[in-house]
Amino acid sequence: MRTGVFREVSLQRLSSPEQLDQLMSVTSPRAWLSLIGVTAILITALTWGIFGSIPNTTSGEGILIKSGGVHNISHAIGGQITDIKVEAGDIVRRGEVVVRIDRHELVEQIMDLGEQLERVKSSQEETEARLMREKELNNQMNKLRTELEIQSTVVAPEDGRVIEVKVSRGDFIQPGMQLISMEHVGDTARDLEVVMYVAPEEGKQILPGMTAHISPTTVKKEEYGFIIGRVTSVSEFPETAQGMMVTLGSQELVAKLSKNSDPIEVHVELITDGSTASGYKWSSISGPPIKIDSGTLCTGTVTISSQPPIRLVIPDVKKYLMRN
Known part of the structure; x- marks a missing residue:
């Protein structure tokens, strides 16, 4: 008898309106917030994957010199x-x-x-x-x-x-x-430019007008970023040591920048900015508080193309679907 009474009380509690409301509460507010956050992240990732851009770059080493070599x-x-x-x-x-x-x-x-x-x-x-x-x-x-x-x-x-x-x-x-060896000054000289040397298989992809990021070796890239530049010319054929000597005027530089091969020579114009100490436009707000002189070695990265991130995933997805 006592067992039956307990069952009857339990059934009454479950059938009451208050208990029905409690049963309808499937998730807590915290869970809803988590769900909304995850959804927002997925939407953001999907949007970036479709409309975002990942640059395809190539790099090389060079030197800053007065225009004219x-x-x-x-x-x-x-x-x-x-x-x-x-x-x-x-x-x-x-x-x-x-x-x-x-x-x-x-x-x-x-x-x-x-x-x-x-x-x-x-x-x-x-x-x-x-x-x-x-x-x-x-x-x-x-x-x-x-x-x-x-x-x-x-x-x-x-x-x-x-x-x-x-x-x-x-x-x-x-x-x-x-x-x-001497460089031009006065009326015969313009601003600094970068002469950069890139491996032939990569250099032939570079075209005039492409954006270049120049990092002088005298500046901390992680602190001040890089100088913004624009490719002005690309050699049609790989440069020999003799040809590089005409531009650089130093056997040591030729040996260092050629890496025992005949590279492609790329000339980069630096974008000027009168508000910076160096006189050139940097990826950071003001760049380093120093002047950049000719003869400074540098590394350069040229953006060849860009593509949405989702394109990088599509080939792997196709392979997976074909296997299954």
């Missing part, structure tokens, strides 16, 4: 260097003497002609032949003096800043040997 000064005449007038960092003007070379053969010839002229002048004969001989000797001496000035001096072909002096006083040089 590096110019190497050489000399057509060989000989021993007697004096070097400049050092790295000096500003030189067009026509300024930067190196002197010993041309003792010409000096000896001039001295010999001078002795001949003195002997002719000391002659007591006042003849037309003697006067003609004096004139001839003077002309020969003047010609040799001009040749001596040309052959014994190396001058800057234009205004520039010395980047590297490749020889030392006392060195014997061969005709055409590179003596000094």
